[in-house]
Amino acid sequence: MSKINLRGVATISFYADNHEAAKKWYSEVLGTDPYFNAPGYAEFRLGDYQHELGIIDSKYAPEGASGQVGGAIIYWHVDDLEATFELFTSKGARLYEPITDRSGGKMAFVTASLVDPFGNILGIMTNSHYMETLNRKTSS
Known part of the structure; x- marks a missing residue:
């Protein structure tokens, strides 16, 4: 069995039915605008290691994804x-x-x-x- 080396978090993805409201909410609580902003996807870089938090319109969620x-x-x-x-x-x-x-x-x-x-x-x-x-x- 070979070793798998998980090196750190690359991107955390959150889905939101109201993508624009989610971008605004996260911009307000994080005190910064997304560094990448496209229709249906926005991304913030955060913290000491610039981890990425992606806010994605829920219409792009994987098939069968739960809304719970x-x-x-x-x-x-x-x-x-x-x-x-x-x-x-x-x-x-x-x-x-x-x-x-x-x-x-x-x-x-x-x-x-x-x-x-x-x-x-x-x-x-x-x-x-x-x-x-x-x-x-x-x-x-």
């Missing part, structure tokens, strides 16, 4: 979890999972997740491992 909330939760590291949580909820995101300390006495891992106004789960967390990795990369 669910699936994997991708957590974005944030420096201030509570302030980020408050910003998203003030802009209309609803609670999926409350702020939860998952540290277990080892490292700082605190998560929360919300559902954006378009039905996508948005995970946020403070993650000491992320910061350690970032600090190693930037100090070398």
Whole structure:
């Protein structure tokens, strides 16, 4: 069996029935406009590694895709979890999972997740491992 090397997140895709409203909402909460903007698709580059968040008109969703909330939760590291949580909820995101300390006495891992106004789960967390990795990369 050969090893598969998952090197990092390339693009996270969120689908939205109202593509224009989703682009506007994400532009407001992220404080930036998409760097790529085309009919039916907009893309933001975010964070220390410029990960991509694509907002796609749901008419382009794969056949059989569910309109229900669910699936994997991708957590974005944030420096201030509570302030980020408050910003998203003030802009209309609803609670999926409350702020939860998952540290277990080892490292700082605190998560929360919300559902954006378009039905996508948005995970946020403070993650000491992320910061350690970032600090190693930037100090070398």
